[in-house]
Amino acid sequence: xxxxxxxxxxxxxxxxxxxxxxxxxxxxxxxxxxxxxxxxxxxxxxxxxxxxxxxxxxxxxxxxxxxxxxxxxxxxxxxxxxxxxxxxxxxxxxxxxxxxxxxxxxxxxxxxxxxxxxxxxxxxxxxxxxxxxxxxxxxxxxxxxxxxxxxxxxxxxxxxxxxxxxxxxxxxxxxxxxxxxxxxxxxxxxxxxxxxxxxxx
Amino acid sequence: xxxxxxxxxxxxxxxxxxxxxxxxxxxxxxxxxxxxxxxxxxxxxxxxxxxxxxxxxxxxxxxxxxxxxxxxxxxxxxxxxxxxxxxxxxxxxxxxxxxxxxxxxxxxxxxxxxxxxxxxxxxxxxxxxxxxxxxxxxxxxxxxxxxxxxxxxxxxxxxxxxxxxxxxxxxxxxxxxxxxxxxxxxxxxxxxxxxxxxxxxxxxxxxxxxxxxxxxxxxxxxxxxxxxxxxxxxxxxxxxxxxxxxxxxxxxxxxxxxxxxxxxxxxxxxxxxxxxxxxxxxxxxxxxxxxx
Numbered sequence: 308x309x310x311x312x313x314x315x316x317x318x319x320x321x322x323x324x325x326x327x328x329x330x331x332x333x334x335x336x337x338x339x340x341x342x343x344x345x346x347x348x349x350x351x352x353x354x355x356x357x358x359x360x361x362x363x364x365x366x367x368x369x370x371x372x373x374x375x376x377x378x379x380x381x382x383x384x385x386x387x388x389x390x391x392x393x394x395x396x397x398x399x400x401x402x403x404x405x406x407x408x409x410x411x412x413x414x415x416x417x418x419x420x421x422x423x424x425x426x427x428x429x430x431x432x433x434x435x436x437x438x439x440x441x442x443x444x445x446x447x448x449x450x451x452x453x454x455x456x457x458x459x460x461x462x463x464x465x466x467x468x469x470x471x472x473x474x475x476x477x478x479x480x481x482x483x484x485x486x487x488x489x490x491x492x493x494x495x496x497x498x499x500x501x502x503x504x505x506x507x508x
Numbered sequence: 509x510x511x512x513x514x515x516x517x518x519x520x521x522x523x524x525x526x527x528x529x530x531x532x533x534x535x536x537x538x539x540x541x542x543x544x545x546x547x548x549x550x551x552x553x554x555x556x557x558x559x560x561x562x563x564x565x566x567x568x569x570x571x572x573x574x575x576x577x578x579x580x581x582x583x584x585x586x587x588x589x590x591x592x593x594x595x596x597x598x599x600x601x602x603x604x605x606x607x608x609x610x611x612x613x614x615x616x617x618x619x620x621x622x623x624x625x626x627x628x629x630x631x632x633x634x635x636x637x638x639x640x641x642x643x644x645x646x647x648x649x650x651x652x653x654x655x656x657x658x659x660x661x662x663x664x665x666x667x668x669x670x671x672x673x674x675x676x677x678x679x680x681x682x683x684x685x686x687x688x689x690x691x692x693x694x695x696x697x698x699x700x701x702x703x704x705x706x707x708x709x710x711x712x713x714x715x716x717x718x719x720x721x722x723x724x725x726x727x728x729x730x731x732x733x734x735x736x737x738x739x740x741x742x743x744x745x746x747x748x749x750x751x752x753x754x755x756x757x758x759x760x761x762x763x764x765x766x767x768x769x770x771x772x773x774x775x776x777x778x779x780x781x782x783x784x785x786x787x788x789x790x791x792x793x794x795x796x797x798x799x800x
Contacts, residue, residue, distance in 0.1 A: 410526070457534065467512070
């Protein structure tokens with residue numbers, strides 16, 4: 308199944324074929340609504356526990372407000388639910404602690420994650436927040452793969468990392484921006500010292 | 509747009525779990541924050557083999573992981589980072605290293621002491637199948653050997669380039685030595701009774717000087733342990749007491765053409781089994797081998 312055909316739907320965008328199984332409604336922090344099948348939700352430990360605790364009936368799902376996921380935007384959540392729908396019913400892998408982890412990135416996942424680094428990091432964050440083990444595995448593997456055969460300078464470019472010098476400069480700038488009076492006080496103190504004064508007051 | 513550094517530590521750890529060797533150390537060289545993150549990681553890289561080479565101007569680590577071989581080189585000035593990386597690799601390795609190779613031809617001050625500290629800081633003894641060391645003395649061998657798991661270690665290879673005198677009195681007391689099966693010593697002048705080799709089933713020693721009395725003791729070892737299948741190859745630069753050794757062997761047998769070398773056969777009491785000594789005189793090579 309292609310990424311485009313994954314059965315996650317923005318409510319505003321399309322009509323959902325009515326199936327007997329239950330579809331839950333979720334809302335992103337930018338008010339995008341999604342319908343996700345019960346089976347797909349099982350890929351997320353967090354959401355699965357949430358819907359179990361809520362104990363919604365099919366009427367509740369339709370009549371009550373969509374379940375808000377306040378930390379994730381619509382663009383990211385759409386990717387998350389597309390992934391869950393595609394992998395619904397699959398076993399959730401167990402981490403045996405070995406390094407490097409052996410994880411293959413399926414074609415569907417590779418296409419789904421063919422996105423810019425910013426969105427990829429948001430996807431990883433969402434997979435971690437929603438506790439979707441295999442999505443976290445494949446997305447982290449994708450980020451890790453970017454490191455292969457790179458020098459430290461190349462890695463800085465790939466991961467948008469500052470060098471130590473840039474980091475220092477940014478910290479100094481941030482400090483000054485936070486407290487502009489501190490710099491003025493320091494300059495005044497230096498000036499008084501030059502004039503021979505012992506005390507600041 | 510979020511960056512790698514803005515990821516929570518648990519996600520960074522997840523990503524690090526997928527970054528293999530040696531990229532994980534490259535990642536640690538990108539910036540201060542990731543260096544301190546990588547330094548604190550506890551990753552089991554499941555390496556198959558590890559080689560450590562120290563020379564006058566650089567250090568290098570070579571690893572085999574998942575049938576791929578990698579190496580990282582460190583400048584002499586990066587000594588701290590070298591040991592930090594080594595600690596990370598060794599400290600959390602749980603599977604058996606098929607080969608652990610250490611070469612330190614121009615001894616780095618404190619190298620073996622630091623290695624010992626790293627190995628002893630592990631939660632359990634490091635499992636190694638074959639240990640190979642290019643070193644200079646017994647202390648160096650003891651530093652490494654004593655930190656390996658006895659029983660798992662089956663092969664020990666020790667070599668040097670400069671005919672250093674090698675005592676074996678302390679190393680032979682270690683369980684790791686006693687429980688290993690195969691030993692190869694190359695390039696040393698072995699300054700010990702060859703009976704310290706008695707626990708091994710396969711022995712290969714290349715020594716500058718050998719005393720005939722040691723060979724007699726080896727022969728005695730073969731005579732008194734009829735149930736152990738064993739082979740022993742002694743190569744030497746100089747055999748002290750060559751005539752006495754020859755006389756002690758009794759009358760030799762000569763193979764027919766093309767092999768003209770003499771050999772001696774000794775049978776165990778009430779048995780068809782025994783052992784044979786071959787002396788390749790021109791090649792300074794004496795071989796003991798059991799047969800059944």
